[in-house]
Amino acid sequence: MSLADPGFPNDLTRRIVHVDMDAFFASVEQRDRPELRGRPIAVGHADRRGVVATASYEARPFGVRSAMPSTRAMQLCPQLIFVEGRMSRYKEVSAEIREIFSRYTDLVEPLSIDEAFLDVTDNKLGIEYGTEVARRIKADIRRELNLTASAGVSYNKFLAKIASDWRKPDGLFTVHPDRAQDFIDALPIEAFWGVGPATAKRFHEMGVTCGWELRLKSFTELTDRFGAAGALFYKFARGIDSRPVRPFRERKSVGCEETFSEDVRGYAELERRLAAIAADLAGRMSRHDFRGRTLTLKIRFADFRTLSRSVTAPGSFGDERGIFAAAKKLLGAVEIPQGGVRLLGLSVSAREAPRAAPEATLF
Structure with missing residues (x-):
């Protein structure tokens, strides 16, 4: 089956590199x-x-x-x-790695402190092949920083990311367009982007264990079962991923959490800890000029079971008092098991556009 699909753009000429630092x-x-x-x-x-x-x-x-x-x-x-x-040391080293990336392209999208996508289609050194760019970046990191990285190369982000895991550590793997479909067909379903243990279980219930079996499912069947994620799975099974490498990513949420030295039992003590977390979160939001409409409470119990509860407000969360009041209601609706709680966390998402500064007037 051809990788081309009339319903979706699929530029096979792109050269995307995913670099992932090893441990x-x-x-x-x-x-x-x-x-x-x-x-x-x-x-x-x-x-x-x-x-x-x-x-x-x-x-x-x-x-x-x-x-x-x-x-x-x-x-x-x-x-x-x-x-x-x-962490301060790791951030320093991450900045040094980022400087190496910038020698080759300005189209760098960090995913975390230790991995990033690079679009090297039109790179600064005029290197024709993405594999050669990746090889030089790995060599620079080893020579200058005495660290190893693994890299994946392909024509889109989905395949480049999977490729970077293929020969870890210190690996380099390229998925060429003319071999991409065979590569995808053989992938276990757990290797697909966005498929965690719960989603993998649902796929297994559908009789889907690999990319080839995923490709047999229709667009309607996947979207009915998985919603918007189903549309992505449909495209990924066909090697389609038109998402660009975005150098600047908008912050979508702000959060903080605390793991307790001893399991906490009783709502009164949990509320006291929650108040401190709410204060910390409000401070972080202020520093990032962030306000959002959805507040999420994360709870991890002594047996490591984790659940989350969310509320979306008509206005936005931004101040400590409003965050704590909503978080306390969410906590009150959760039944605390006898073993107690080992972690509490709060986050705010569904960002509200930053407020514009008032216009200056002459009089």
Whole structure:
């Protein structure tokens, strides 16, 4: 089946690179501290309430992964070394990586502190092939920063991102347009962008386990089942992704959360903690000149079950008092289990346009 589709634009001449730093936080720590090189390390807190932020590649064969409770990580790898994170340091290194990207193109869209998309179709050095641009970027990062990155190259963001995971660590993989459909057909459904465990389960219930089986589903069937995401899945199964690389992304939400050193039981104490989080959130929103109409409460229980509750207001959330009042109502509607709560978080989304400054007058 041809990758061309009359219903959707699909420019096969684009050259998109996705660069993903390998075990970024852990790699920076091993680079800066030679005694940690070659040893299994985890960036995070070692106490029983801690969570692994990043695990080095020496720790991963033991099953240690990001977001894993620290106690579980130590059980899997007793020789694991925990290192406290240094976010300010990681931001410094991220800025150095970004400077390397800028030598090749100004069309850089950061996804997080350690990964980004680059549109190198018309790059600054006039290099014809995206694979060669990716190879040079990887070499610059290794030579100048003593770190490794993996890169994926293709004609759209969907395929470039998947390709960057294909040969980690220190990998480089290109999905050419003439081989893209075979590549997509063989992908497990879990590899598709936007497919987490819950969505994968729904696909399995439909008899969809790979890209080829996904491509057999009609546009109507997918959108009826998954809504707007179904339209994306329909396109991705055909190698279609017309989203541009956007150098500047508008902030869509502001949030903060707190993991408690001890499980918190009882609404009175939870409300006290929630008030502090609301104050922190209001401060962050003020610094970012952000107001939004939807407030979301995140709760993680002692058994690691996580739920969220949201409310959308006719006006907007911006001040501490309004945030806390709405958050308290959301919390009051949640039944707290006997084990208590280990984490509370708040975020505001559905951004309201920043208020324009009043016009100056002459009189």
